[in-house]
Amino acid sequence: MRRMLKVAICAMIMWFGLIELGSFTGDQSNAAKERETVQASEAATAAHYEAKPLLAAHASNETKQQSGKDQPANTEVKPSDSESAEMAEANQKIVYLTFDDGPSKNTEQVLDILKQEGISATFFVLGEHVLGQPEIAKRIIAEGHAIGNHTYDHKYERLYGRFSEFAEQVMKTDKAIYQTTGVRTILFRAPGGTYTNFDQGYFDAMAAAGYQVHDWNVDSGDSKRQGVPASEILTTIKGSKLASKLSVLLHDSAGHTESVKALPAIIKYYKSKGYAFAKITDEVAPIQFKAAGKLKWTRAHVTKTEITKLTQFSEKLSRESSLAQAAKNEPELIVHRGEGKLVLKSGEYSITSGAIEVSLRKLTEWVGGSLLLDVENGLIDAYYDGNRVLSLTSKEIHTSREGQVIVPVRAALQKFEIQITKYVYNDQQREIWLSE
Numbered sequence: 216m217r218r219m220l221k222v223a224i225c226a227m228i229m230w231f232g233l234i235e236l237g238s239f240t241g242d243q244s245n246a247a248k249e250r251e252t253v254q255a256s257e258a259a260t261a262a263h264y265e266a267k268p269l270l271a272a273h274a275s276n277e278t279k280q281q282s283g284k285d286q287p288a289n290t291e292v293k294p295s296d297s298e299s300a301e302m303a304e305a306n307q308k309i310v311y312l313t314f315d316d317g318p319s320k321n322t323e324q325v326l327d328i329l330k331q332e333g334i335s336a337t338f339f340v341l342g343e344h345v346l347g348q349p350e351i352a353k354r355i356i357a358e359g360h361a362i363g364n365h366t367y368d369h370k371y372e373r374l375y376g377r378f379s380e381f382a383e384q385v386m387k388t389d390k391a392i393y394q395t396t397g398v399r400t401i402l403f404r405a406p407g408g409t410y411t412n413f414d415q416g417y418f419d420a421m422a423a424a425g426y427q428v429h430d431w432n433v434d435s436g437d438s439k440r441q442g443v444p445a446s447e448i449l450t451t452i453k454g455s456k457l458a459s460k461l462s463v464l465l466h467d468s469a470g471h472t473e474s475v476k477a478l479p480a481i482i483k484y485y486k487s488k489g490y491a492f493a494k495i496t497d498e499v500a501p502i503q504f505k506a507a508g509k510l511k512w513t514r515a516h517v518t519k520t521e522i523t524k525l526t527q528f529s530e531k532l533s534r535e536s537s538l539a540q541a542a543k544n545e546p547e548l549i550v551h552r553g554e555g556k557l558v559l560k561s562g563e564y565s566i567t568s569g570a571i572e573v574s575l576r577k578l579t580e581w582v583g584g585s586l587l588l589d590v591e592n593g594l595i596d597a598y599y600d601g602n603r604v605l606s607l608t609s610k611e612i613h614t615s616r617e618g619q620v621i622v623p624v625r626a627a628l629q630k631f632e633i634q635i636t637k638y639v640y641n642d643q644q645r646e647i648w649l650s651e
C-alpha cells in the first residue's frame with residue numbers, strides 16, 4: 216500500500232511538473248519541417264543605411280552601398296561631433312563578420328577558422344536550423360561568438376506579407392535559441408535586409424519590443440546567385456568601401472562552401488587594413504538601412520495588438536532569462552545535521568518573501584521521514600518518527616519551476632520539531648545547521 220502511495224505521489228509531482236513546463240515547449244513539433252528553404256539573396260537588396268549609435272542621438276552617417284539596383288540617392292554626411300569623439304576615443308577600426316541563415320555543416324568549418332584566427336563573429340540564425348542543428352548552435356555560444364535572430368524560415372512572402380506572421384517567427388526563433396543555447400538574444404537581422412521590406416511600423420514594433428535590428432554595410436555578394444566562387448567574394452569585399460566600423464554580410468547556410476573557402480583570405484585582408492575583429496553585442500550601434508519610400512510588399516499596417524503581443528513576449532523571455540542568470544550566480548544552500556549534509560544547488564532552492572523554500576520531498580527524506588499522498592482527501596502528508604507532522608491540501612501545495620512541491624524550510628522544520636541552531640545567509644554563503 217505504501218509503495219502504491221509513493222508511486223502516486225511521484226505521478227502527482229510529475230503532473231505538476233508538466234503544467235509548469237508545458238507553456239514553453241509547445242512550438243517544437245514544427246521544428247524539422249522545412250529545411251534549407253532559404254530564398255534569394257540578401258545581396259539583391261538595395262542598401263541605403265544609416266548608423267544609429269545607441270548612446271548618442273544625432274544625425275546618421277550615410278554611405279553608399281555597392282550592390283543593388285534601386286538605390287536611393289544619397290550623400291555623404293560628415294559624422295557629427297559626438298560620433299567623431301567616439302571614434303577618436305576608440306581609434307580602432309572594427310569589423311563585424313556576420314554569418315546568416317545557419318547553422319549548417321558549413322558553420323562548423325567557419326567556427327574552426329575563427330578559432331584558428333582567434334577572432335569572434337556574429338551568427339544570425341534561423342529558428343528551424345537551430346532546432347535542426349542544436350549542437351552547432353551550442354558550439355557558436357561555447358566558442359564565444361554572438362548569436363542573433365534571423366526569423367524561423369526566412370520566407371519573404373510570409374514574413375513581409377503580414378506583421379503578425381513576422382512576429383510569430385521572431386518569437387519562435389527566440390524560443391529556439393533560448394532553449395537550445397540558454398542565450399536570450401535581442402540582436403536581429405531581417406531576411407533580405409530591412410530596405411523595401413520593413414516599413415516604419417516594423418521598425419517601431421521591433422524597437423518597442425527591445426530588439427536591435429542590424430543590417431550591414433559590406434555585402435560580400437556570396438548569395439547574389441548560387442555558388443559565387445570564393446575569388447569573386449574576395450574581389451567584392453576588396454572593392455567595398457572601408458569605414459571605421461564595418462558589418463560584413465556572409466552566409467554559412469548549406470551550399471555556401473565558397474564563403475567558407477574565402478573566409479581565411481577575407482580575414483587576412485581586414486587584418487592587413489588594420490581592423491580588429493569583434494562580435495556584435497547589445498552595446499554595438501546597429502547599422503540600419505533607412506525605411507524605403509516604397510515597399511516590395513502590399514500589406515496592412517502593424518496594429519497595436521500585434522505590437523503588444525510581441526512586446527509582452529519579449530519582456531517575459533528577458534525576465535525569465537535574467538532570473539535564470541541570477542539563479543546561476545547564487546551560492547548553494549548547505550543544510551547540516553550532525554555529520555550529514557544536504558547540498559542544494561542554486562535553482563534547487565528559492566527565496567520567496569524572504570523565506571528559503573526547498574523541495575518537501577528532499578527535506579523530508581533527508582531528515583529520515585517520508586511523504587504519503589492521501590488520495591481520498593487530496594492531501595500530501597509528511598511523516599516523521601511515525602507521526603504525521605505536516606499535511607498540505609491541494610490549495611496549499613506550491614510547486615517549483617521543475618514541478619517539485621516546495622515548502623519554506625524554517626516552517627517545515629518546526630513541524631518536524633527540528634531546531635535551526637545556526638543560520639548564515641549572504642551573497643557568498645548560505646548554510647543552515649540543525650539540531651540532531
Ligand SMILES: [Zn+2]
Nearest residue numbers: 315316406407
Ligand atoms: Zn538571410
